[in-house]
Amino acid sequence: MPCALPPGSGAASLAGCMKLWSQFFIPTLKESPSDAEIASHKLLVRAGLVRKLGGGLYTYMPLGLRTIQKITQICREELDASGAIELWMPHVHPVELWQQGPRWNAAREIMFRADSAGDGKRAGREPEFVLGPTHEEVITPLVKAEITSYRDLPKNFYQIATKFRNEIRPRYGLMRAREFIMMDAYSFDTTDDAAVKSYHAMKAAYERFFRRLGAHAIAVEADTGVMGGSFSHEFMVPAEVGDDDVIYNEASGYAANREKATSALVPADLADAAPAGAVEEFATPGVVTIAALEAAPYSVPGDRQFKTLVFIGDGKPFLVVLRGCDELEEAKLGALGFTLFRPATPEEIEPVLGARPGSLGAVKGTLRNPSALAGVFADHAIRLIGNGTTGANRDGFHLRNVNVVRDLAVTKFGDFRRVRPGEPDPKSGQPLQVRRGIEVGHIFKLGTKYSEKFGAVFTDDQKQSHLMVMGCYGIGVSRTMQAVIEQSHDADGIIWPWNCAPFQVLVCVLDPQLPEAMDVAKSLAAAAEQAGADVLVDDRVERPGIKFKDADLIGIPLRLTVGGKGLKEGVIELKWRAQKDVAKIPLAEAAARVAAAVAEARAKAGA
RNA sequence: CGGGGUGUAGCUUAGCCUGGUAGAGCGCCUGGUUUGGGACCAGGAGGUCGCAGGUUCGAAUCCUGUCGCCCCGACCA
Numbered sequence: 062m063p064c065a066l067p068p069g070s071g072a073a074s075l076a077g078c079m080k081l082w083s084q085f086f087i088p089t090l091k092e093s094p095s096d097a098e099i100a101s102h103k104l105l106v107r108a109g110l111v112r113k114l115g116g117g118l119y120t121y122m123p124l125g126l127r128t129i130q131k132i133t134q135i136c137r138e139e140l141d142a143s144g145a146i147e148l149w150m151p152h153v154h155p156v157e158l159w160q161q162g163p164r165w166n167a168a169r170e171i172m173f174r175a176d177s178a179g180d181g182k183r184a185g186r187e188p189e190f191v192l193g194p195t196h197e198e199v200i201t202p203l204v205k206a207e208i209t210s211y212r213d214l215p216k217n218f219y220q221i222a223t224k225f226r227n228e229i230r231p232r233y234g235l236m237r238a239r240e241f242i243m244m245d246a247y248s249f250d251t252t253d254d255a256a257v258k259s260y261h262a263m264k265a266a267y268e269r270f271f272r273r274l275g276a277h278a279i280a281v282e283a284d285t286g287v288m289g290g291s292f293s294h295e296f297m298v299p300a301e302v303g304d305d306d307v308i309y310n311e312a313s314g315y316a317a318n319r320e321k322a323t324s325a326l327v328p329a330d331l332a333d334a335a336p337a338g339a340v341e342e343f344a345t346p347g348v349v350t351i352a353a354l355e356a357a358p359y360s361v362p363g364d365r366q367f368k369t370l371v372f373i374g375d376g377k378p379f380l381v382v383l384r385g386c387d388e389l390e391e392a393k394l395g396a397l398g399f400t401l402f403r404p405a406t407p408e409e410i411e412p413v414l415g416a417r418p419g420s421l422g423a424v425k426g427t428l429r430n431p432s433a434l435a436g437v438f439a440d441h442a443i444r445l446i447g448n449g450t451t452g453a454n455r456d457g458f459h460l461r462n463v464n465v466v467r468d469l470a471v472t473k474f475g476d477f478r479r480v481r482p483g484e485p486d487p488k489s490g491q492p493l494q495v496r497r498g499i500e501v502g503h504i505f506k507l508g509t510k511y512s513e514k515f516g517a518v519f520t521d522d523q524k525q526s527h528l529m530v531m532g533c534y535g536i537g538v539s540r541t542m543q544a545v546i547e548q549s550h551d552a553d554g555i556i557w558p559w560n561c562a563p564f565q566v567l568v569c570v571l572d573p574q575l576p577e578a579m580d581v582a583k584s585l586a587a588a589a590e591q592a593g594a595d596v597l598v599d600d601r602v603e604r605p606g607i608k609f610k611d612a613d614l615i616g617i618p619l620r621l622t623v624g625g626k627g628l629k630e631g632v633i634e635l636k637w638r639a640q641k642d643v644a645k646i647p648l649a650e651a652a653a654r655v656a657a658a659v660a661e662a663r664a665k666a667g668a
Numbered sequence: 669c670g671g672g673g674u675g676u677a678g679c680u681u682a683g684c685c686u687g688g689u690a691g692a693g694c695g696c697c698u699g700g701u702u703u704g705g706g707a708c709c710a711g712g713a714g715g716u717c718g719c720a721g722g723u724u725c726g727a728a729u730c731c732u733g734u735c736g737c738c739c740c741g742a743c744c745a
Contacts, residue, residue: 091679091694091695091706092693095680095738096737113737116737116738194744195745226745228743229742230739230741230742236745237745238745242745295745296745304743500744503744536745537744538745540745571704603706604702607706610706624704625704627704
């Protein structure tokens with residue numbers, strides 16, 4: 062940081078670094094670049110905060126960097142306050158570390174390889190190094206080596222650093238970049254209960270962090286995959302351009318992401334229907350979709366059909382049974398414990414079930430080779446069908462009067478369907494709603510997945526050895542900057558919240574050639590700075606229109622205008638970016654009024 | 669990686685269909701007039717038309733390939 066803060070100053074501020082616009086570098090643009098699609102991306106570029114180097118690669122320009130520094134500073138302060146400890150890890154990782162870790166296969170595609178041999182000798186072979194997309198594989202061996210006693214636990218290490226992910230599709234500026242700035246933290250505890258405590262401490266720190274930033278982020282239950290339980294939350298900034306759906310009910314406070322969301326569609330006291338008659342096969346030539354079976358002459362509604370999907374999990378096929386009217390939420394299959402799974406091909410399906418997609422079913426006795434299956438997993442909602450229709454595992458035939466309890470070869474029931482808006486909230490039974498959001502943070506109780514792989518153990522007071530219980534946590538710093546813009550802008554430009562504004566006060570000097578105007582401007586700037594604001598003085602010799610447009614564009618929260626015209630009347634003007642009205646202030650009171658305005662803004666922002 | 673689109677000056681772009689001197693606006697430089705919401709006049713600099721082949725007397729324009737970028741799908745902070 063250009064201006065180190067005195068220890069204990071507390072506030073996230075770059076105070077004391079008043080800048081003259083003419084000496085700084087803020088290349089604003091009147092027009093948006095053609096590759097920018099959403100408002101925040103356009104504004105990032107137009108306001109001179111970033112410039113693109115290549116797909117998903119951006120330079121943080123001086124103004125943008127200041128906001129990044131504000132955000133990281135607040136992040137640092139809140140994490141430090143919660144007891145976490147900052148360190149810095151390498152971003153070039155020996156590939157062996159990843160090969161040793163639990164997710165090499167899943168992660169390798171998104172990792173950049175960094176080979177030392179530039180002559181192509183290693184072409185086609187595994188890379189020697191990879192660029193770190195995250196750091197579990199680095200921190201866990203470190204802690205294993207350095208911490209062996211319960212006396213040194215718990216610990217929570219974090220860093221704020223660049224991350225590399227070779228996103229298949231970089232998008233929307235900083236929103237999904239290949240190189241981005243992230244805070245990542247890793248907690249190590251002696252027991253599960255202690256890990257839960259660490260988790261909640263981080264959740265609280267995140268909440269303070271986003272509140273201080275002035276970002277409206279909500280904690281949303283997230284998918285935990287193989288971990289189970291509700292020990293993952295995503296922090297979402299509601300925005301139409303977000304990549305994720307949040308399923309929520311305002312009144313009950315229930316909020317979950319699409320992958321995790323569930324509903325109370327199946328009543329807890331549901332009694333399974335008795336069989337309605339003998340299973341009966343009937344010919345359905347050419348019918349291979351739910352919709353076709355819904356149509357005449359069969360007329361079987363989707364909510365009376367069993368839909369059977371086939372996946373390959375770690376090499377073995379397994380079945381998923383859903384209602385015909387429901388859609389699979391693939392992420393929920395993560396709970397089944399397969400490390401890798403994918404939809405099966407028709408060629409893989411036929412030898413096991415005896416038919417091709419379109420006539421598949423999970424009725425006992427109809428499967429050609431049931432012993433090949435790793436399991437049959439049914440969604441709870443099929444119990445609502447009771448007796449229904451499904452494929453006969455014979456091309457061109459279906460079965461009716463299929464009873465869930467009597468006839469289906471279900472290994473295990475679970476929640477596999479995608480929730481739809483309007484379904485009852487699991488908390489209150491009220492209808493669920495959906496809205497888009499930008500994921501800006503994630504907290505996750507990891508358990509012992511990594512400590513096991515890397516042998517991170519400690520000795521307790523009974524001389525017993527145990528695995529450390531881990532948690533991992535992330536905040537997308539650069540993405541958060543853009544999310545704030547997405548959330549806080551108007552037709553003229555950005556409207557920065559006080560605490561993450563690159564500067565908080567802009568002194569706009571309309572007649573910088575007038576010594577008197579510059580004198581007044583500098584004394585106002587000093588007063589604002591004294592009161593704890595970062596100040597930018599627009600001393601450029603430009604027409605007023607240009608200065609006002611630029612001021613609105615870069616979105617500094619408080620604008621003070623000093624002009625020859627005003628000085629003749631003995632006034633300066635004070636205007637908040639977020640408001641329309643302009644206050645004329647007599648020169649004699651100006652410094653005091655500015656100081657008061659800054660103090661008020663700081664108090665409101667919790668600076 | 670699959671589908672669609674696009675590449676012309678620092679930025680936004682016209683021209684391409686129907687081959688023949690590469691144009692505009694913004695920005696930039698010089699001079700002048702202006703000066704409270706992106707001014708005006710005059711002059712000026714700046715373009716391997718993404719790259720490589722091909723067709724042709726002649727290619728920004730047609731064909732082939734290639735690369736970059738953007739949009740739609742699966743992944744993520």
